[in-house]
Amino acid sequence: MKIALICGVSGQDGAYLAKLLLDKGYQVYGGSRDAQMASFNNLSRLGIRQDVKLVSISINDFRSVLQTILKVKPDEIYNLAGQSSVGLSFEQPVETLESISIGTLNLLEAIRFSNLPIKFYNAGSSECFGDTGKLAADELTPFRPRSPYGVAKAAAFWQVANYREAYQIQASTGILFNHESPLRPERFVTQKIVMAASRIAAGSKETLILGNIDIARDWGWAPDYVEAMWLMLQKEKADDYVIATGETNKLRDFIRVVFETLDLNWQEHVRTDPAFFRPTDIAEGHANPTKANHQLGWNARYTMDDIGRLMVEARRVK
Structure with a gap:
């Protein structure tokens, strides 16, 4: 049985991903800053609240991250944590940068330090691209972020790329365009x-x-997008992918x-x-998800x- 650790399990993507992995037979650990106090309403709405093993982890604290990884020994880590609102990032730029960029760095460094064969998924964002006009952004489009959130996600993207190249960590970033759901x-x-x-x-x-x-x-359906996250970590070679509908x-x-x-x-x-x-x-x-379509066999259904x-x-x- 594979073990997955989802950081940010209480959010929209975390909840849908937890359900997907449970359906695939994984043992799922869900990380939250305070697992005893958090409500986990989204897990309850999906009927999986009792099936996810909840752990307290502060991704801004390296020691907390390392202790959790050594305890859980996950096969896969999904980093979906951090401040998730573009609008709010203008009001809380420091919290946004720390929770996304420093949090990602702590996870990567803890994986390196643990020396465990962990596959790592990082939640990127189309906000990294900024305004590309009519150009459909793909994996080679330069980043020109226009929000504190986009700046933080761009920094995290390059951290992942650096650890993949420098330390051969199997780490991938999904550059996800907007994706919505009732959660x-x-x-x-x-x-x-x-x-x-x-x-x-x-x-x-x-x-x-x-x-x-x-x-x-480019608006997509969140349950579609978490499937793309999982598919990335099933590839033998880690890489980055734009995930979008193309519309x-x-x-x-x-x-x-x-x-x-x-x-x-x-x-x-x-x-x-x-x-x-x-x-x-x-x-x-505008997005060009051709690489994900061809290499992952993934297509947006909605x-x-x-x-x-x-x-x-x-x-x-x-």
Whole structure:
């Protein structure tokens, strides 16, 4: 039985990945800063709360990381921890850089120090690319991040590449474009839209206030994307991969799909406010996932229209 350690198991991706690995017969350890106090609601929502062995680990603390690795002796480590909101990173740049960059470095150094044959997955981000215009970013596209979050993820990416080359650690980064699900917290704009539209459909008289709705992104389905993470660590040679649908849509299109699914006209319920605009933002995000398609045999099964409808349906069931 393979053993996996998921750092950041309480988040959207951590929960879906834990379920995937459990279904594949893994023994799954879930790391959290305080495993006794954390709620792990996402694990409960997926019905796997009792199946994941929870451990307390602070990835900003090297000793904590090393002790956990020596105790668990995992075959695979998935680093999904750290501050995960681009918007919040402008308000908390130091916390963002430390939790992502220093946390990743501690994990890599602890793997090196342990001398265990551990395969390592690092959660990268399309935010590293910045604004590429109409260019579909692939693994060779230069990084020009436009947020503290993107800067931190870019630093972590190069740390992984350095440890792979310098110490032959089997470490890979998945450069994931936006991916959503019903497990997203409301601070993410897609869930904010779904929850507000659902309340309006139920009779609320509120108006949904958003920032720039003309931004364009490649939106995918989170359960698809965690499968790509697992596939990366099954390869004999570690490498980095862009994970995306290859289809880009404007945020206003996502809004339209969500409201139409609820038989509403979004233009009657939504307005924009420049106060919600970010200091710097990416106008468009385009992706080229060809390498993952060919080398991993991975393809996104759902695109933006599907995701809007699936998130609305999840609210209806709830």
